[in-house]
Amino acid sequence: MKWRKLGLVYVPTGSQPWAVSHAYLPTPDVRDDGTIDVYFSALDAEKRGRIGRVQLSSTDPRHILHVTDEPLFDLGALGAFDDAGVNPSTLLHVHGETRLYYLGWQRGLSVPYQIFLGLATRKHEASPFVRWSAAPVLERTSDEPFFRSAATIVPTAEGYRMWYVSVRRWLEGEPPTPEYVIRSAVSPDGFAWQAEEGTSIDFASPDEFGFGRPWVLRDPDRWRMWYSIRSRSEPYRLGYAESHDGRVWTRRDDVVGIARSAQGWDSEMICFGSVVDAGGERYLFYNGNRHGATGFGVAVLEQD
Numbered sequence: 001m002k003w004r005k006l007g008l009v010y011v012p013t014g015s016q017p018w019a020v021s022h023a024y025l026p027t028p029d030v031r032d033d034g035t036i037d038v039y040f041s042a043l044d045a046e047k048r049g050r051i052g053r054v055q056l057s058s059t060d061p062r063h064i065l066h067v068t069d070e071p072l073f074d075l076g077a078l079g080a081f082d083d084a085g086v087n088p089s090t091l092l093h094v095h096g097e098t099r100l101y102y103l104g105w106q107r108g109l110s111v112p113y114q115i116f117l118g119l120a121t122r123k124h125e126a127s128p129f130v131r132w133s134a135a136p137v138l139e140r141t142s143d144e145p146f147f148r149s150a151a152t153i154v155p156t157a158e159g160y161r162m163w164y165v166s167v168r169r170w171l172e173g174e175p176p177t178p179e180y181v182i183r184s185a186v187s188p189d190g191f192a193w194q195a196e197e198g199t200s201i202d203f204a205s206p207d208e209f210g211f212g213r214p215w216v217l218r219d220p221d222r223w224r225m226w227y228s229i230r231s232r233s234e235p236y237r238l239g240y241a242e243s244h245d246g247r248v249w250t251r252r253d254d255v256v257g258i259a260r261s262a263q264g265w266d267s268e269m270i271c272f273g274s275v276v277d278a279g280g281e282r283y284l285f286y287n288g289n290r291h292g293a294t295g296f297g298v299a300v301l302e303q304d
Helices: none
Strands: 002-010 021-030 036-043 049-056 064-067 085-094 097-107 113-122 148-156 159-171 177-187 208-218 223-231 237-243 271-278 281-287 296-303
Touching (some): 021 049, 021 271, 021 281
Antiparallel strands (some): 036 049, 049 064, 085 097, 148 159, 281 296
């Protein structure tokens, strides 16, 4: 696999109070007219996240057609699981309805934050996203008591399959750091989810301690997953795995085909990738330095 970087696409100017910095977790959605909507989360001056959208040309995804002036989805109610921030995760179009699965997070005292997966829906393009529930769609369980979030969801013949970030434990430190892997769940309707046993992506060495934002595509001959690898020796980098059934995965990080640049906006880290087919090409959107503080960019697949 070989990706050719096209460059930085978008970073907030800082002129809007809700979008002072960051374009975090780029989440693409290909429209019927072929353009690409990329949803992202921007931070305000108090580091609270809200969701906006950039509309791009599919023939040149560096070309911005429109940027939302106001957030499309705002913070949850005070004390709710998403009162400190919302980040996009996956968009699905089901029977004319758009479903936005999102990361909702709260700040913590003993640990820096807690994150769970929420769901918002809208009936029409012009209507706002409305929370499906004030509670997460992916809640705590006795097996996963810390957090469950950053999901990618794919429709199947039986319903839906999800891959998500699951925290095993918090590692003591200043501040504490989560140890997190990628697990899977299934649902008949996209609302009620049942976790599957085992781990989809687990650590390959003691140096690794986390995997960020899985993104899964189903091609005719295989399932593909991209994810972010967090380790003690280096910042986030992108990883890649394949599966024949979507259940058992083989890590193939050596063929991911993209790495940090020698200098510039993605020279320190690349993370939170999302892959989409549009305009006859396959594009990879991803964040760069400081977890999206420098915005998001795009690469095009040159060789599979």
